[in-house]
Amino acid sequence: MKIRTFLLPFIFLSSIVFPSFGKTATSSLYVHYIDVGQGDSIYIKTSDGEDILIDGGNNDKGDDVVAYLQQQHVDDIEIMIATHPDVDHIGGLDTVLKSFKVEQVYAPRVSHTTQSYLDFLNAVKNEGLTIQTAQKGTALGLNDVSAIFVGPVKSYSTDDTNDWSAVLKLTYGKRSFLFTGDVETTAESDMIASKQNLRADVIKIGHHGAKTSTSEVFLNGVKPTYAVISVGKENTYGHPTAEVINRLKIHKINIFRTDQQGTIIAKTDGTHLSFNVRPITSNSNIAH
Template identity: 40%
Template sequence: MLQKRYVRFLSGLLSLAFLAFTGCTNSQEQIPVSTPGIPVVQAEVSEPEQSPALNREDGASFSLTMLDVGQGLSILVQADGEYLLYDGGGRGTSSYVVAYLQQHAVTELEWLAASHYDEDHISGLVGVLHTTPVEQALMPDYTTDTQIYQSLQTVLGEKNVPVIHPAKGDTFSLGEAEIQVVGPQNYDYDSDNDESLCLRICYGDFQCLLTGDAEQDAEQDMVASGQDLTCDLYVVGHHGSSSSTSEELLDAASPAYAFLSVGEDNPYGHPTAQTLNALQQHEITLYRTDQQGEVTVYSDGQKCWFSTEPCQDWSAGNQAIAEKPLSTTVPQTAQYVLNTHTKKFHFPDWPSVDQMSEKNKEFTDASRDELIARGYTACGRCNP
């Protein structure tokens, strides 16, 4: 018995020595040894969990994150460690945007941009300006009398942030990325949405198109200008409203992917079936915040990949709860409707009149010559 135990002991020592010599004692490479009657279960070695956003260790020197700000828009772009924040969402999500930047170690923004001055796009920018140093700001070149606009202007001044009102064709840099201003073509539109600052961001062979709340008039002007609008990723205009994402724009941009920032059960019925159908017909892969939360696209300048799988839900917003604009009663004597902001006049039944801000709308029975003498110009589309 002792001799057999001694033999087994020597055999065990020789086996251990062999394993040590061949390097097989590494726990990740160790071959499991079976015991009679007990099955062997091979453990799966999982890859380290990747951060869902702004992880550059996986080879992505560029990323664009669509933050989940509900019925609003906020896009964080990173290129080679430099950052651009395009819009900041509405008042209810301002603290979330600030916390997101802090959690992801964004200690400075090279650029802060407002697409336009609606509350659901700029309230969060005010909070960010109070907490995060900003090198320069890109702002559309128009004014409004809202309180949130005044707050934004005040904090930009208090923080001594240089403000640039870029024009179509201007370019700026973010790391190795180029930011191209592709809209608006002018500031004569009846709707403030059409005066959205539209950016095309190029990083190597990867391009993104951001159009804020620009609607079809502004989209068609961008297309007609002949500038390059092609992109891999399109951030869907105006939260999927039927007034944006025209066929002309989709044909010109030809995106493969779309980011849609929209609030769940929002009171506007966004996104509309019309917009979703257009995206599907163009075979565009969809990601949307109301179904998936925040989403990030990564790129190394050649290929791109995403933080999550595409959304398979193409359902439209609830049109039954959508807030319908109040119909304007046109005085029987009115010959024209004035836009006191753009100093243009239109026929009262022209469709863009419904999109005009009520504070800028004025009906008149004055003649065409009288209006021109007062400094107004005729709309180039309805030709009054």
């Protein structure tokens, strides 16, 4: 798959704002929901110039993720997060580790026996790194943003790794993002019960829009204005499901989809929030 490069201007009220990338500090934070087909990969550039990568797509998407990061002039990665061991999330991370200097790696304390997961572990070891545990309350040491894991809040069965997903809340100024991996309704309920502040302007929809995620109680807790669904075209799983799409529409949440729009890029200066494309499903009362 050829990942499309960013060519469109940002849509921000009535003004046209062009993105600025590179290692130098800027006044804005950028979140790239990279189109990796049926999988997840999210690149974050903070206003202080720090680079964060959450997941790396499937095994065959590693080179695409590396190419995309190179297009954004990434020279090293301060923080890499593997949300959980599923191949469509960690499959490409070994390629990224071989291609960039990575300073810190976070992952939940759950293991897997697949070759893809072993490849990831070996790549981390070969770079002389150790995996730091992603769990509720663990904060990332970033200069200009608040980034803290709000999940997992407890241990789950190792038979299904989705609820183990590392869930990160990132806040810059007045704007916030929630990155959910493949978290399902059990872990969603546990996060709500933990009384954490889960409120976020933008939510990355869990498990590519599967009906086992994005519960009513979770949406009521997060109260997002925008939802991004990372999903492959004509995938065999039926993602995103009609149940999730309808639930988002009922809550009047603006919806973005990588299968229909390619890579989605959000930009915020801590107050204003804009995207490189318009939502597929939009609440007409919200300017974007």
